[in-house]
Amino acid sequence: xxxxxxxWLLGTTFFTCTVRLVVEGTEVGATQESHPEPxxxxxxHSQAGGGHGSSISGIQIVTFKWHHVEAPYLIALxxxxxxxxxxxxxxxxxxxxxxxESALLIIIGWILGGIIYGADKMQTFTLTPTVFFFxxxxxxILDAGYFMPNKLFFSNMGAILVxxxxxxxxxxxxxGLGLWGCWLGGAMGDIDIGLLQFLLFGSLIAAVDPVxxxxxxxxxxxxxxxxxxxxxxxxxxxGVTVVLFNVFDAFVSLGGAEIDAVEIIKxxxxxxxxxxxxxLVGIIFALLISLLTRCTKNIQIIEPGFIFILGYLSYLTAxxxxxxxxxxxxxxxxxxxxxxxxxxxxxxxTTVRYVMxxxxxxxxxxxxxxxxxxxxxxxxxxxxxxFILLTLLFIFVFRFIGVFLLTxxxxxxxxxxxxxxxxxxxxxxxxxxAVAYGLVAMLDENKFKEKNLMVSTTLIVVYFTxxxxxxxxxxxxxWLKVKRAAVTELTLAEKIQNRTFDHMLVAIEDISGxxxxxxxxxxxxxxxxxxxxxxxxxxxARKSRDYIFNIFHQLNLKDAMSYVKEGERxxxxxxxxxxxxxxxxxxxxxxxxxxxxxxxIMADNMGPDHVPLSSILQDIVPSVCLDxxxxxxxxxxxxxxxxxxxxxxxxxxxxxxxxxxYSRSHLETNRDENEVQEIFQRTMRSRLESFKSAKMGVAPAxxxxxxxxxxxxxxxxxxxxxxxxxxxxxxxxxxxEFSEGDGGSGGEAAGDLFPMRAYRVEAGIVNPAFMxxxxxMDNMQQIPHVALLPQTLNSFDT
Amino acid sequence: MxxxxxVLPNTNTNSMNRWFSCFLFNIVTPAHIVRLYDRFEAxxxxxxxxxxxxxxxxxNRLAMxxxxxxxxxxxxxxxxxxxxxxxxxxxxxxFRPADKKRPKDPSMPEPVNSRTxxxxxxxxxxxxxxxxxxSRAELLQVLRSMLxxxxxxxxxxxxxxxxxxxxxxxxxxxxxxxxxxKSLEKVNIDHKMxxxxxx
Numbered sequence: 001x002x003x004x005x006x007x008w009l010l011g012t013t014f015f016t017c018t019v020r021l022v023v024e025g026t027e028v029g030a031t032q033e034s035h036p037e038p039x040x041x042x043x044x045h046s047q048a049g050g051g052h053g054s055s056i057s058g059i060q061i062v063t064f065k066w067h068h069v070e071a072p073y074l075i076a077l078x079x080x081x082x083x084x085x086x087x088x089x090x091x092x093x094x095x096x097x098x099x100x101e102s103a104l105l106i107i108i109g110w111i112l113g114g115i116i117y118g119a120d121k122m123q124t125f126t127l128t129p130t131v132f133f134f135x136x137x138x139x140x141i142l143d144a145g146y147f148m149p150n151k152l153f154f155s156n157m158g159a160i161l162v163x164x165x166x167x168x169x170x171x172x173x174x175x176g177l178g179l180w181g182c183w184l185g186g187a188m189g190d191i192d193i194g195l196l197q198f199l200l201f202g203s204l205i206a207a208v209d210p211v212x213x214x215x216x217x218x219x220x221x222x223x224x225x226x227x228x229x230x231x232x233x234x235x236x237x238x239g240v241t242v243v244l245f246n247v248f249d250a251f252v253s254l255g256g257a258e259i260d261a262v263e264i265i266k267x268x269x270x271x272x273x274x275x276x277x278x279x280l281v282g283i284i285f286a287l288l289i290s291l292l293t294r295c296t297k298n299i300q301i302i303e304p305g306f307i308f309i310l311g312y313l314s315y316l317t318a319x320x321x322x323x324x325x326x327x328x329x330x331x332x333x334x335x336x337x338x339x340x341x342x343x344x345x346x347x348x349x350t351t352v353r354y355v356m357x358x359x360x361x362x363x364x365x366x367x368x369x370x371x372x373x374x375x376x377x378x379x380x381x382x383x384x385x386x387f388i389l390l391t392l393l394f395i396f397v398f399r400f401i402g403v404f405l406l407t408x409x410x411x412x413x414x415x416x417x418x419x420x421x422x423x424x425x426x427x428x429x430x431x432x433x434a435v436a437y438g439l440v441a442m443l444d445e446n447k448f449k450e451k452n453l454m455v456s457t458t459l460i461v462v463y464f465t466x467x468x469x470x471x472x473x474x475x476x477x478x479w480l481k482v483k484r485a486a487v488t489e490l491t492l493a494e495k496i497q498n499r500t501f502d503h504m505l506v507a508i509e510d511i512s513g514x515x516x517x518x519x520x521x522x523x524x525x526x527x528x529x530x531x532x533x534x535x536x537x538x539x540x541a542r543k544s545r546d547y548i549f550n551i552f553h554q555l556n557l558k559d560a561m562s563y564v565k566e567g568e569r570x571x572x573x574x575x576x577x578x579x580x581x582x583x584x585x586x587x588x589x590x591x592x593x594x595x596x597x598x599x600x601i602m603a604d605n606m607g608p609d610h611v612p613l614s615s616i617l618q619d620i621v622p623s624v625c626l627d628x629x630x631x632x633x634x635x636x637x638x639x640x641x642x643x644x645x646x647x648x649x650x651x652x653x654x655x656x657x658x659x660x661x662y663s664r665s666h667l668e669t670n671r672d673e674n675e676v677q678e679i680f681q682r683t684m685r686s687r688l689e690s691f692k693s694a695k696m697g698v699a700p701a702x703x704x705x706x707x708x709x710x711x712x713x714x715x716x717x718x719x720x721x722x723x724x725x726x727x728x729x730x731x732x733x734x735x736x737e738f739s740e741g742d743g744g745s746g747g748e749a750a751g752d753l754f755p756m757r758a759y760r761v762e763a764g765i766v767n768p769a770f771m772x773x774x775x776x777m778d779n780m781q782q783i784p785h786v787a788l789l790p791q792t793l794n795s796f797d798t
Numbered sequence: 799m800x801x802x803x804x805v806l807p808n809t810n811t812n813s814m815n816r817w818f819s820c821f822l823f824n825i826v827t828p829a830h831i832v833r834l835y836d837r838f839e840a841x842x843x844x845x846x847x848x849x850x851x852x853x854x855x856x857x858n859r860l861a862m863x864x865x866x867x868x869x870x871x872x873x874x875x876x877x878x879x880x881x882x883x884x885x886x887x888x889x890x891x892x893f894r895p896a897d898k899k900r901p902k903d904p905s906m907p908e909p910v911n912s913r914t915x916x917x918x919x920x921x922x923x924x925x926x927x928x929x930x931x932x933s934r935a936e937l938l939q940v941l942r943s944m945l946x947x948x949x950x951x952x953x954x955x956x957x958x959x960x961x962x963x964x965x966x967x968x969x970x971x972x973x974x975x976x977x978x979x980k981s982l983e984k985v986n987i988d989h990k991m992x993x994x995x996x997x
Binding site: 496503505510512646647652675678682683684686687 | 859861863866867873943945947956957960961964981984985990
């Protein structure tokens with residue numbers, strides 16, 4: 001299987017080369033093969049072997065018009081090759097869990113580059129700066145901005161800025177000066193280079209690369225704060241990189257003599273202009289996008305297109321004004337996500353998300369493959385041991401020093417200090433990537449005599465960081481944590497308790513409000529509520545946001561639909577759902593009536609999609625294990641085994657485990673939402689029951705008349721199950737949604753809703769959540785009333 | 799101490815003495831106290847100086863926690879309807895990492911963040927009727943809330959049975975605190991029951 005796909009891959013590249021060879025072969029003598037204008041009736045041109053002077057001998061039925069399609073054909077073919085490479089890489093999951101995908105793609109790039117070089121004797125396809133900066137990078141960064149967990153990002157903004165600005169400057173200065181010093185000392189032999197060129201090289205090699213960071217950290221699930229630090233830094237340091245690059249480039253052109261204080265001051269000012277200007281451009285475009293989506297109700301089919309076009313325009317506009325293009329597109333994505341998700345139709349939102357991922361993933365693949373291919377080009381290779389090794393050493397060492405220094409300073413001001421281990425991972429995660437390569441390829445050979453040396457060094461640095469550091473990142477992260485768990489299998493008690501601890505910690509964190517209230521953030525929220533949402537969001541979107549009614553609408557709809565479906569299928573209401581396990585269903589609680597319906601189900605001759613009840617129960621435990629083991633183990637042991645498996649499969653995961661899914665290739669995990677929904681429903685139901693029992697002083701009754709009166713009052717609920725629109729943030733942008741909603745609604749019935757008894761054992765043991773005796777009719781009526789615990793449950797916090 | 803008294807106007811000297819005992823063991827620093835007080839005030843919407851269950855209920859993320867209600871209940875001492883700031887801090891202080899270097903002094907009361915105290919806190923989450931044992935019914939409740947709804951009642955009961963079997967050494971069909979502690983001796987409680995920021 002692997003062999004076959006490898007053969008396909010090789011076949012594709014051979015095809016590319018042979019096509020070119022064939023084309024060149026047929027052109028022997030036809031040196032002036034003209035480019036047929038598309039409009040002209042060109043089909044009469046004879047291309048086969050004919051010279052340009054030959055007259056038309058007759059009508060050609062079929063002609064081979066390579067040049068007609070050359071450019072787009074090659075582009076399409078390369079995209080295909082990149083896609084197939086990715087497929088090959090992903091064949092073996094155990095391989096990708098050890099070596100990150102980016103490294104494997106580079107290796108494939110090497111292979112392909114070797115093939116092409118062998119066929120062509122020169123490297124016809126390389127990663128040119130234009131293609132990279134204009135066609136491959138923007139979508140990656142737009143994806144990063146659009147899916148950025150805003151809350152996390154902005155709350156750590158100070159630290160991120162410190163690392164991005166000061167850290168990058170530090171890296172650039174130290175690497176440049178260090179190399180210069182070593183050159184003066186003679187470690188590099190005789191190369192035609194100067195201080196300014198060293199500084200320029202330092203500035204372009206210093207920047208942490210967002211593409212590489214995502215690619216490597218995707219496999220390694222570090223904690224959110226750490227991730228956002230490295231990732232945010234990699235995005236924001238573009239402001240600094242651009243400025244430093246341009247400034248030093250100008251200095252090199254000016255020559256060393258012209259540099260005086262004025263120029264240096266101008267350089268510093270240009271940093272602020274570039275950085276803030278770029279962000280401003282991004283924000284303006286974000287406003288444009290939001291406003292535009294407000295009005296696109298009638299053209300919903302092309303709504304998604306606007307996002308991409310305007311995002312790209314923001315990139316190009318900033319580039320045009322010589323501002324930081326990456327910052328522009330990042331802020332465009334960051335600022336517009338909330339509003340466009342609210343304004344656009346649900347299907348458009350889904351389209352945007354998926355297309356964004358496709359484009360970003362595709363670009364990344366192409367970037368890494370071409371990074372590999374570009375290396376196989378002897379024309380650019382200049383080897384200088386001293387230069388290369390010293391560069392590697394310096395970027396590594398100075399990164400560590402820089403991070404530790406800055407963290408030490410930051411920790412004095414941070415509420416949650418960054419730990420030592422986090423700092424190590426942060427330093428180690430400073431990966432360089434394609435941006436550095438793009439910048440170095442843009443250098444002018446005439447000004448920079450040693451350009452090839454720099455290119456080679458950059459490539460080696462990129463390979464070193466992406467491959468070596470990428471491969472070792474995961475083991476490092478695991479190793480630095482707590483030592484390995486006990487060798488023996490955990491007992492049931494331990495498993496349960498572990499999970500309890502997880503939930504407990506999450507709850508305590510919520511109660512203690514880990515990231516406490518912040519005056520600025522409150523002010524921003526108020527401002528946003530009053531002005532921005534009014535301006536940028538459609539009225540209907542605003543309304544459905546305020547009342548989190550649409551959640552209940554969805555819940556109600558879902559239950560109603562499943563209810564009707566079952567009713568149609570079975571003709572009676574006492575039944576069991578036997579479709580996919582992922583479906584959360586109130587109907588599950590009718591399990592108590594299994595014994596009655598079992599005969600029915602067994603007896604009936606049902607359609608092909610029905611499964612006998614016994615296998616439903618067994619379905620929950622992986623059937624493979626049961627089959628294998630039941631012969632061996634005694635009944636007792638198999639029970640034990642079942643119990644372990646049940647726990648494994650069905651324990652709710654703590655929220656912390658839900659969240660670590662910032663990833664290039666995964667959008668969301670469906671399971672989380674069902675779990676959250678389930679837990680939420682249960683909690684609400686149990687609170688409701690305790691309210692009932694407190695109010696009526698009796699055991700939960702079947703009829704819930706008291707609830708009907710409350711139906712009319714405005715229903716506000718915390719956003720327990722995030723609506724589709726806000727699903728895309730594993731890192732807790734749900735919280736962002738939570739903090740909206742009226743802060744000031746009165747405490748109607750607030751006092752009664754949480755009698756102390758709710759938290760005592762009486763309500764607990766009865767456990768109304770599983771009241772099998774409630775008949776199905778109550779099912780439908782109860783749902784809207786779960787919305788009843790209204791005013792006290794204002795979404796307000798962190 | 800005086801500084802804290804100035805910052806936290808709702809206190810009286812009695813609770814100050816108790817804080818003194820907290821400080822004595824270096825569990826919660828003044829910075830933490832200030833932070834937690836901000837949080838307390840934010841939760842206490844009606845500015846009564848006490849928290850009631852509905853104030854906790856307003857933290858909507860707790861509704862998505864299977865044992866959220868139990869945790870809320872743990873803040874309230876038996877018979878009490880409100881939580882004052884001291885108890886609030888005291889419960890949260892359970893989640894500070896234990897001070898491993900502290901000498902074991904039997905005459906002093908066990909600090910709130912020691913391993914034993916943490917285990918006691920966890921035990922009380924199960925043992926709602928406070929009889930010192932986790933009965934089968936109590937365990938069943940917890941399991942029910944922590945397992946997905948696809949698990950049948952029979953399966954739940956079998957899990958509960960097996961769990962009690964594993965942990966119950968004196969065969970009284972319930973898990974006492976000692977048995978609970980013993981079953982978790984291999985678990986790194988400090989790691990599992992500490993929140994980072996309270997360091």
